[in-house]
Amino acid sequence: MLQLNDIHTYYGNIHALKGISLHIDQGEIVTLIGANGAGKSTTLRTISGITPPRRGRVLFEDQEINGIPAHNIVKLGISQSPEGRHIFPNLTVRENLEMGAFTRNDKQGIEEDMERAFNLFPRLRERSSQRGGTLSGGEQQMLAIGRALMARPRMLLLDEPSMGLAPVLVDQIFEIVQNINEQGTTILLVEQNALMALSIAHRGYVLQTGEIVLADSAAALRDNEMVQKAYLGIE
Amino acid sequence: MPKSLKVGIWTFIGSFLFLMFYGFQSVLVAAIGALLIAIFGVLLALPLPDVVKSGLLTGIIGLVFVIAYAVERPAIALLGAMITGVSAALMASYRQHKTDLRAGAIQGALAGAVGGALTAIALFLVWLYIVPAAGVTNIAYAKLLSETIPLGASLGSDVAIIGWLSALTLLISMLLGALMGMARTVEGVRGNLLSYAILGLVVLLIPILDRQTELQLLNAFIPVFVFILLALGLNIVVGYAGLLDLGYAAFFAIGAYTTGMLSSPLHDTHWNFWLVIWIAAAVAACAGVILGAPTLPLRGDYLAIVTLGFGEIVPILFRNLGGGGPNGSLTLKLFGGQLGTADIAGFTVMDQVNLTGGVAGINPIDPPKLPGIVFGPQNQVPWFYLLVAIMMLTLFLINRLRGSRQGRAWTALREDELAADAMGINTVRTKLLAFAMGATFSGFAGAFYGAYVSAIFPTSFDFSVSIIVLCMVILGGLGNMAGVIVGGLLIMGADRLILPQTSNLIRKVVQHQQNTLDLPTYRDITQWRLLLFGMVLVLMMLVRPEGLLPNARRRAELHPDEDTAEQENATLFDAERDPQLAGH
Numbered sequence: 001m002l003q004l005n006d007i008h009t010y011y012g013n014i015h016a017l018k019g020i021s022l023h024i025d026q027g028e029i030v031t032l033i034g035a036n037g038a039g040k041s042t043t044l045r046t047i048s049g050i051t052p053p054r055r056g057r058v059l060f061e062d063q064e065i066n067g068i069p070a071h072n073i074v075k076l077g078i079s080q081s082p083e084g085r086h087i088f089p090n091l092t093v094r095e096n097l098e099m100g101a102f103t104r105n106d107k108q109g110i111e112e113d114m115e116r117a118f119n120l121f122p123r124l125r126e127r128s129s130q131r132g133g134t135l136s137g138g139e140q141q142m143l144a145i146g147r148a149l150m151a152r153p154r155m156l157l158l159d160e161p162s163m164g165l166a167p168v169l170v171d172q173i174f175e176i177v178q179n180i181n182e183q184g185t186t187i188l189l190v191e192q193n194a195l196m197a198l199s200i201a202h203r204g205y206v207l208q209t210g211e212i213v214l215a216d217s218a219a220a221l222r223d224n225e226m227v228q229k230a231y232l233g234i235e
Numbered sequence: 236m237p238k239s240l241k242v243g244i245w246t247f248i249g250s251f252l253f254l255m256f257y258g259f260q261s262v263l264v265a266a267i268g269a270l271l272i273a274i275f276g277v278l279l280a281l282p283l284p285d286v287v288k289s290g291l292l293t294g295i296i297g298l299v300f301v302i303a304y305a306v307e308r309p310a311i312a313l314l315g316a317m318i319t320g321v322s323a324a325l326m327a328s329y330r331q332h333k334t335d336l337r338a339g340a341i342q343g344a345l346a347g348a349v350g351g352a353l354t355a356i357a358l359f360l361v362w363l364y365i366v367p368a369a370g371v372t373n374i375a376y377a378k379l380l381s382e383t384i385p386l387g388a389s390l391g392s393d394v395a396i397i398g399w400l401s402a403l404t405l406l407i408s409m410l411l412g413a414l415m416g417m418a419r420t421v422e423g424v425r426g427n428l429l430s431y432a433i434l435g436l437v438v439l440l441i442p443i444l445d446r447q448t449e450l451q452l453l454n455a456f457i458p459v460f461v462f463i464l465l466a467l468g469l470n471i472v473v474g475y476a477g478l479l480d481l482g483y484a485a486f487f488a489i490g491a492y493t494t495g496m497l498s499s500p501l502h503d504t505h506w507n508f509w510l511v512i513w514i515a516a517a518v519a520a521c522a523g524v525i526l527g528a529p530t531l532p533l534r535g536d537y538l539a540i541v542t543l544g545f546g547e548i549v550p551i552l553f554r555n556l557g558g559g560g561p562n563g564s565l566t567l568k569l570f571g572g573q574l575g576t577a578d579i580a581g582f583t584v585m586d587q588v589n590l591t592g593g594v595a596g597i598n599p600i601d602p603p604k605l606p607g608i609v610f611g612p613q614n615q616v617p618w619f620y621l622l623v624a625i626m627m628l629t630l631f632l633i634n635r636l637r638g639s640r641q642g643r644a645w646t647a648l649r650e651d652e653l654a655a656d657a658m659g660i661n662t663v664r665t666k667l668l669a670f671a672m673g674a675t676f677s678g679f680a681g682a683f684y685g686a687y688v689s690a691i692f693p694t695s696f697d698f699s700v701s702i703i704v705l706c707m708v709i710l711g712g713l714g715n716m717a718g719v720i721v722g723g724l725l726i727m728g729a730d731r732l733i734l735p736q737t738s739n740l741i742r743k744v745v746q747h748q749q750n751t752l753d754l755p756t757y758r759d760i761t762q763w764r765l766l767l768f769g770m771v772l773v774l775m776m777l778v779r780p781e782g783l784l785p786n787a788r789r790r791a792e793l794h795p796d797e798d799t800a801e802q803e804n805a806t807l808f809d810a811e812r813d814p815q816l817a818g819h
């Protein structure tokens with residue numbers, strides 16, 4: 001469904017991604033794990049068009065999408081919940097969700113998806129007329145995910161959905177991510193919490209300073225000694 | 236200590252010191268001035284019921300209007316009542332939204348009544364104190380009253396007419412307040428249109444009242460409305476899209492100069508105004524895109540600085556494109572010496588061509604032509620209606636834009652640019668469109684203004700224009716059209732109507748009492764305009780930073796302590812305790 005071929009992305013002259021190749025198939029949850037600064041967020045931003053690659057190709061359903069501006073990539077069916085949430089602080093929860101459906105015109109469908117988001121995150125329903133900026137961190141994260149879903153994406157890019165959340169909430173968020181996936185959305189998940197990510201993902205990639213050093217099924221990665229040592233904290 | 240008292244004391248001390256330094260040798264006069272300003276501050280901060288507060292705030296304006304004008308033109312109270320009634324009801328409804336038609340009507344009528352009452356009280360004050368002080372005899376005033384007040388002639392005595400006039404004032408203000416209050420209960424676009432319809436009704440009645448009661452105020456109203464038009468346009472850029480533009484006067488200038496160049500003897504081109512106004516708007520819109528494009532990566536302070544630069548450059552450009560001449564020519568100095576124009580081929584050509592009239596400006600500019608209607612300096616009514624028509628069109632268009640996808644894109648852009656991008660919003664187009672739309676309306680304003688004053692100069696469009704317009708937007712309520720209109724009415728109304736007239740009045744009183752024509756500068760109240768303006772701004776930013784009629788969102792943003800704080804606490808609280816979350 002999505003394929004990255006030898007992607008090189010730069011920030012000025014910082015070479016952040018040094019030839020990344022990966023693929024994600026329809027219906028999968030694929031996770032990217034790696035240390036701080038490895039280039040996980042950059043990979044997502046490259047896919048979503050916010051920082052286009054300097055070299056290499058991004059293929060989405062066999063169409064080349066590198067070079068397409070970010071706002072048009074959303075229309076193709078890839079939507080992102082960015083790192084740091086970036087919710088609209090002065091819009092209400094409902095308005096935030098409506099913004100998520102900006103590219104769509106089908107009122108009926110938007111209403112349905114709003115309902116779906118509220119069912120996934122009942123807490124958001126309770127807070128639907130509260131300003132986004134006054135939500136708690138966890139609620140903001142739910143809102144960011146819900147908002148990304150409002151574009152009715154076929155592929156969802158999630159950047160650290162568990163960041164800053166209490167352990168119970170982390171469990172809940174991951175459950176919901178799995179839920180979303182079962183409803184038919186392909187997911188690329190970036191996580192610091194590698195153990196959790198590998199427990200719901202089908203496959204995973206390990207990123208190290210802009211390069212992929214390992215690629216395997218999630219189960220195999222969990223058993224991999226190097227991964228256990230570096231990312232799972234198991235000696 | 237309650238906030239209102241604190242505000243009152245501080246504004247009193249501040250204004251007192253200011254006024255003393257400003258040249259008020261008399262401590263008493265300075266104290267009275269300071270007291271008035273402090274009262275305004277206290278009213279703003281006082282926890283009064285919203286209805287009373289709105290009525291008082293707008294009523295003070297009515298009061299000031301009447302005090303300034305009623306010696307010469309007592310019918311001003313009727314005009315004051317119309318404006319006070321509508322704006323008091325509007326303001327009340329913003330503070331406390333009613334959904335029930337009856338409740339809305341009552342709220343509006345009450346606010347209008349408070350405002351109208353203050354306006355009416357002013358009538359009595361004028362009659363009792365100011366009329367004699369200005370040396371107008373009772374007989375002369377009674378004659379004036381019976382001539383200018385509707386039905387005045389049949390009432391006879393001055394007491395009866397003043398009574399009738401104040402009753403009428405109260406009634407009008409309550410009635411319009413109730414109407415506006417009812418309109419405000421209607422939800423959505425229809426409600427907005429209703430509110431504008433009522434505002435429009437008031438505005439349409441102004442020339443009739445003006446003629447019937449010999450107010451002769453239209454020529455003062457027109458510049459006020461032109462500035463409101465500008466403020467409405469700027470509100471798109473700053474209020475909706477969140478792009479701080481400090482050079483907005485540039486587009487005003489471009490609109491005016493386009494009109495001047497296309498319909499004046501300067502190039503012997505006399506295109507029809509009805510065509511030129513659209514061209515002016517289009518040229519301004521293009522200029523908006525061209526000047527907007529380089530600012531795309533900038534935000535906040537940086538954007539402000541760049542737009543400020545553009546705002547300075549454009550009028551200077553118009554001055555320098557005026558060809559040869561002592562002041563208007565392009566001179567290029569290099570290493571202290573002056574390069575002859577012949578040295579640089581490009582400039583030589585420029586030096587010969589007079590595109591814009593240089594410092595001397597363009598004068599005269601053709602007025603619009605319509606069969607049977609004369610647009611001339613003596614006849615203000617057609618100008619007034621033309622301007623109102625332009626404003627109606629503007630309000631309609633902006634209202635549509637606001638509710639459209641584009642309006643939502645502006646909101647998203649203002650809130651968080653990266654997120655807007657991630658939502659599929661074309662941020663480049665959204666920004667440029669904001670600049671273009673904002674410029675369009677100032678293009679209209681410029682075209683009208685050029686034709687109306689019939690003489691434009693580069694200096695008519697300097698930095699102060701940009702700043703005043705920005706202040707109107709902020710004082711009235713960033714992001715809210717009704718607020719912007721009220722802000723414009725207040726600032727420009729004070730500047731063009733109240734201050735000059737008050738100055739006249741003081742001159743009259745001084746003349747009568749001291750038998751001298753010399754008015755010390757400190758008593759010439761028009762000299763205070765910047766001082767007053769500055770103080771009102773400081774006060775507003777301290778007490779009510781969201782503006783008089785705030786956009787709901789902006790209000791929540793600036794007053795997180797009011798209602799949202801409770802919600803926030805609740806969130807933190809039950810995120811920890813929520814059994815559903817903590818249970819498993």
Ligand SMILES: Nc1ncnc2c1ncn2[C@@H]1O[C@H](COP(=O)(O)OP(=O)(O)OP(=O)(O)O)[C@@H](O)[C@H]1O
Pocket residue numbers: 011012014016034035036037038039040041042043083192
């Ligand atoms: N805007 C930027 N300008 C310059 N360098 C950047 C920028 N954004 C990221 N980088 C650099 O690119 C590299 C990869 O960053 P990226 O944000 O992708 O890391 P990450 O894997 O998401 O890390 P984390 O887990 O901490 O979020 C880092 O070295 C970072 O410093």
Ligand SMILES: [Mg+2]
Pocket residue numbers: 040041042083159
């Ligand atoms: Mg990251």
